Amino acid sequence: MGDVVADSKVDFGALAALHKWPSLANQRQPDRDSYQVSEGTLDECISAFMEKPATTRHLYEIHTAAQPSLVTDILSPEHVTELSRLREFL
Numbered sequence: 001m002g003d004v005v006a007d008s009k010v011d012f013g014a015l016a017a018l019h020k021w022p023s024l025a026n027q028r029q030p031d032r033d034s035y036q037v038s039e040g041t042l043d044e045c046i047s048a049f050m051e052k053p054a055t056t057r058h059l060y061e062i063h064t065a066a067q068p069s070l071v072t073d074i075l076s077p078e079h080v081t082e083l084s085r086l087r088e089f090l
Helices: 002-007 042-051 054-059 077-087
Strands: 015-020 035-041 060-064
Touching: 015 042, 035 042, 042 060, 042 077, 054 060, 054 077, 060 077
Parallel strands: none
Antiparallel strands: 015 035, 015 060
C-alpha cells in the first residue's frame, strides 16, 4: 500500500457527514436508514468518529464525495480507522 499512499492526495477538507445506524442491543438495524449526527469536513468527521467508543464505532459511517483510489462516497468504520491512521502521514 506504500505506493498508493505516496501517490494519493486525500482532501481532508472535503465536506462530509457522520451518520449513525439505528441500533438494538448494539447491532445495526438493517431495515432502517442511517441518520446524520454531524457534518463538517472529512477531517472533522473522522475525528468525531474516532472519539466514539470503539465498541460502538460499527454503528457509524461517513458520507462524503468520492475521491479516487482512497475515499469512497460512504466510508465504513474500518475505512475511517485506516484514513485516521493515514492522515498522520500525509
